[in-house]
Amino acid sequence: MSFLRNYLLALQFFTRIPVTGRLAAWVGYSPQMLRASAAHFPGVGWMVGALVTVLQLALFMGLPVGGYSPLVVAALGTAFGILLTGAFHEDGLADVADGLGGSYQRERSLEIMKDSRVGAFGAIAIAMVLLTKVALVAELAFLGPVVLAAVPFLAHVVSRTWPLLTIRLLPHVGDTAQSKSKPLAEQITRQALQVATVWCVLAFALVAAVLGLGPVMLRTLGGALLASALGFAWMHRLFARRLQGFTGDCLGAIQQVCELAFYLGFLLAWGARA
Template sequence: MERYVAATLRSLAFLTRMPPVARAFTGTHLLGDDTHAFPVAGMIAALPAALVLMVAAFAGLSPLVAATLAVAAMVFTTGALHEDGLGDVADGLGGHHERERALAIMKDSRVGSYGALALALSVVLRIALVAELAGSHGPGSAALALVAVAAVSRGAMAWLWSSLVSADPGGLADTVGRPDARTGRLALAIGSILYLAGGVVACGIGTTLAGYGFGALVLLGFRRFIRRRLGGQTGDCLGAAQQLVEMAALAGLALSFA
C-alpha cells in the first residue's frame, strides 16, 4: 500500500499542478512504472472540480454556470496538460501531413486552426455534458460522474501508452519509460472498476455501460488512427486520448433511456 501511495503521489506531481512530495521521490522512478496509479491520481485531480460543481449548485447557480466553473477547475488543476495534447494532435493530424511533418507540427508550441477548434469543442462539449448530468441527475451525481470518468480516462491513457511503441524516440513519453503491457492492463482495469462503481451509483447501470462502450470505441478507434498515421504514440497522443475518452464517457452517462 505504501508503494502505491508513493506511486500515486508521483503521478499527481506529473499529471497536476500538485507540488512533488519529496518522500515519494527517494530513489529512481520511471513514470511509466507508476501508471497503475494513474486512475486514482485522476480521481484525486477531479475532486476540486467536483467540489466546485456542488458548491456552485448549492449557491443557487444554474447547471450551466456550475458546469463551466467545474470544467475550469479541472483545467486549472491539471494545468491543461491533456488539453495541450489534444490541441497538438489536432494540429498535427488534422491535415494530410506526412508522418515527419505531423510530428514536427505537434512539437510546435503554437496553436493552429485545427488545435484551436479541437480545444474549443472539447471545452464546450464537456461543459454541456456536465450541465446535462447536473440538471438530470443532480449536482451530487454529476460530481461523482466527473470523478469516475477521470479515473477511467487516465487508465485508458496508460493502456494506450503501453500498447504502442513510441512514434517519437527521445520525446517525453519515450524518455520517462513506457509502461509494460501488464502495468498498462492493470491501470485500465483499475480505472474501469472505479468508473463502473461510481457511474452506477451516480447515473445507473444503463448509461454507465453506454459511457464505457463509447469510451472503448473511441479509444480503440484513436489507437488505430495514430498507429496508421504515426506508427505509434507520443505524449501528445496520450493527452488527446484522455480527453477523447472523457468526452465519450460523459456522453454515455448523459444519455436518457426514459
C-alpha cells in the same frame, strides 16, 4: 511505501497539485519510478475528479435554481479541472489536431506536433472540446446533484485508463530524447495495467453504489463506458494508422476524447431509458 511514492509522483507529473519540499524529497524520482507511476494515472483521475466534483456541487447548491446556473457550474468546474492539470491533456489534444490536420505525411505530422505554437486546427479542437464539455456537464447538472457528482468523477477515472492501453499496444514514436513522456516510451507492464484496472473498477463500483445498482442504471453506466471505449478505439486506430505509434500528446488527446465520449454515452443512454 513504493505504492504511495509512485502515486504521489503521478500527481506531481500529471497535475499541478503541489507535491513539494520534504514530501517531494521523500517521494524521490527516477525514470523507472515515473514509468511505474503510469499505473496510477486512473488514481490521478480519482483526485482530479473528486476535487472538481466538490467545487461543482458547492456551486450547484449555492447558485439560484434554474436559469443559466448549470452552465456556470459546468464552465467553472471545467476551468478548475484545467487549472488542476495545467492544461496538460488539452495541450496534447491541440498538438495532435495541428499535427494530423496539418499534414498527411507521418514525419511532417510528428514535426508539427513538436512545435509549441498552436495552429488553426489546434485552436479549433480546443474550442470545440471545451464547448462540448461545458454543454454536456451542464446537461448532467440538469439531472440533479447526484448525477453531477458521480458521472464527472467516473469520467475522469475512466478516461485516464484508456491511454495505458495505447502505451501497451503501440510503440513510442516521439522524439524520445527530448520528450517528457520518455519514461513511458517502453511498454507498460501487465502488473501496472492490473493496478490501473483496480483503480477503475473501484471507481465504477463506488459510482454504481451512489447512483443505484438497478439494471437500468447499470445499463446507463454501461452505455457511458461503451461510448468511452469507442472513443478510445477510434483514437487508437487513428494513431496506429497515421503515426504508427504514439507520443505523449497522443495520450492527452485520448484522455480528452474519452472523457467527452463518456459524458455523451451516459446522456444518450439516460435519454434512451426515458
